Amino acid sequence: MEITHTQFKHCDVVKVTGRVDSSTAPLLSEALTKITEAGRYRIVVDMAGLDFISSAGLRALISTQKTCRRYNRGEIVLSGLPANIAATLDLAGFTPLFKIFPDATSAVGNF
Amino acid sequence: MEITHTQFKHCDVVKVTGRVDSSTAPLLSEALTKITEAGRYRIVVDMAGLDFISSAGLRALISTQKTCRRYNRGEIVLSGLPANIAATLDLAGFTPLFKIFPDATSAVGNF
Amino acid sequence: MTTLTFPGRFDSLPMIADFVRMSAQEAGLSSFQIYAVETAVDEACANIIEHAYGGEDIGNIECGCVITEKGLTIILRDTGRPFNPENIKNPDLNSSLEERSDHGLGLYFIRQWMDAVDFEFKPGSNTLTMSKFKENQT
Amino acid sequence: MTTLTFPGRFDSLPMIADFVRMSAQEAGLSSFQIYAVETAVDEACANIIEHAYGGEDIGNIECGCVITEKGLTIILRDTGRPFNPENIKNPDLNSSLEERSDHGLGLYFIRQWMDAVDFEFKPGSNTLTMSKFKENQT
Ligand SMILES: Nc1ncnc2c1ncn2[C@@H]1O[C@H](COP(=O)(O)OP(=O)(O)O)[C@@H](O)[C@H]1O
Numbered sequence A, B: 001m002e003i004t005h006t007q008f009k010h011c012d013v014v015k016v017t018g019r020v021d022s023s024t025a026p027l028l029s030e031a032l033t034k035i036t037e038a039g040r041y042r043i044v045v046d047m048a049g050l051d052f053i054s055s056a057g058l059r060a061l062i063s064t065q066k067t068c069r070r071y072n073r074g075e076i077v078l079s080g081l082p083a084n085i086a087a088t089l090d091l092a093g094f095t096p097l098f099k100i101f102p103d104a105t106s107a108v109g110n111f
Numbered sequence C, D: 001m002t003t004l005t006f007p008g009r010f011d012s013l014p015m016i017a018d019f020v021r022m023s024a025q026e027a028g029l030s031s032f033q034i035y036a037v038e039t040a041v042d043e044a045c046a047n048i049i050e051h052a053y054g055g056e057d058i059g060n061i062e063c064g065c066v067i068t069e070k071g072l073t074i075i076l077r078d079t080g081r082p083f084n085p086e087n088i089k090n091p092d093l094n095s096s097l098e099e100r101s102d103h104g105l106g107l108y109f110i111r112q113w114m115d116a117v118d119f120e121f122k123p124g125s126n127t128l129t130m131s132k133f134k135e136n137q138t
């Protein structure tokens, strides 16, 4: 797994590539928490290069979504989902909980 | 030449592909004018798919830049420049007049 | 049947995934089926480390792959504590964000994406046998 | 030398570009040199339509390509009004945005990106001959 974080004017983009499983999910969680702890609650997770995500990775997403949505101060949105990743999110019932964009540009533009 | 226009929260993205020469530049000019006439002055021109631009295309860019920068209300920025296009802008002395971003995502994030 | 034994640590997961993916390919599963199997095995192994062993480096995970006529069967064995899968309810996927649990998706993924799932608990040995069947190739 | 005659219209420009690109390739120019030649020809033809003819569909553009030992020579001929290129100054590329002219880049591009540029005006016939030389291949 590799994580790249870029802070923009109106949101932060976290690009995650490779495998997010129980061994790497804590690093994703940490990257997201670092952003929310800095008081930034508008986050794009760009999954265009993601090969695999387990429920541990979904855990990081949903708990960050809870933090971001609190007091209506923001939200985490997803972009560039490969088909397998989209199927996992769908199986987990996550589709109604996250806005999903075709690519990072439109996700950033939404904020 | 093909033009796609997407309106985002904080800016508009105009994706232009193919050839911008004297026959097609008026269409680019028109697309940009439509945006500024709607009172929107923060524009990304994404050139990632651009094959060719002549001075007629540069004319459209510089006159829109003049409109956007007026009263400090915005600016037009460029993203995804292929090497040949970058060389043309450089030859025209345009490099100091436009912010240039590697991709549309970072250009949108800048607004 | 090929059986490999891995240390019960999270960083074994990518290796286990490689082994299972190779076997699933050999068994003739489709690319999405392979992904589904990889998911189920990852979840099952994470549960072994977290719940059966209660931590890393407590015991091993034995992983066997059997290519059958119908597809692929995977046998995972650990020596941790047993549990009663019947007591584990499916997660509520319709609850609101605030009420959504952070946990409980792993077993659900396994049950949804594998075609057959069987837990067997003997003193000192827990076995999970799961199969994925090839798509109807008509 | 191959010479083609195109109607003096803006929508001839992509066809002229195709013809010139093909010739430039054949002449052994590098990919950026080909782009530079395409730019110069596009600017020159646009000027013929806009300035020599003062509009579309007034006259033709004759375009000849000669592959030489040194590279490519392009000969553009029109029957519009002549002009004095020496009177055309280079644009000021250091002026501020507000003072920057929208016009005057075409001829500058031609002069900068071609290795030799020559205008010749005879009664009823204006000829622009431009050459691009292959990069030193040592
Ligand atoms: N291999 C196992 N050994 C012991 N308990 C398990 C095992 N697998 C699952 N469980 C129990 O089932 C529950 C649900 O598991 P699961 O759906 O994977 O979600 P999670 O691991 O996120 O809690 C676990 O919290 C645990 O109590």
Ligand SMILES: Nc1ncnc2c1ncn2[C@@H]1O[C@H](COP(=O)(O)OP(=O)(O)O)[C@@H](O)[C@H]1O
Binding pocket: B055, D043, D047, D048, D050, D051, D052, D081, D082, D083, D088, D102, D103, D104, D105, D106, D107, D108
């Ligand atoms: N082929 C031509 N015939 C007549 N006048 C020309 C021709 N080419 C250039 N010119 C003159 O030179 C000026 C500068 O040309 P150019 O640098 O291409 O910029 P632009 O076409 O934007 O004005 C033109 O405005 C025109 O007056």
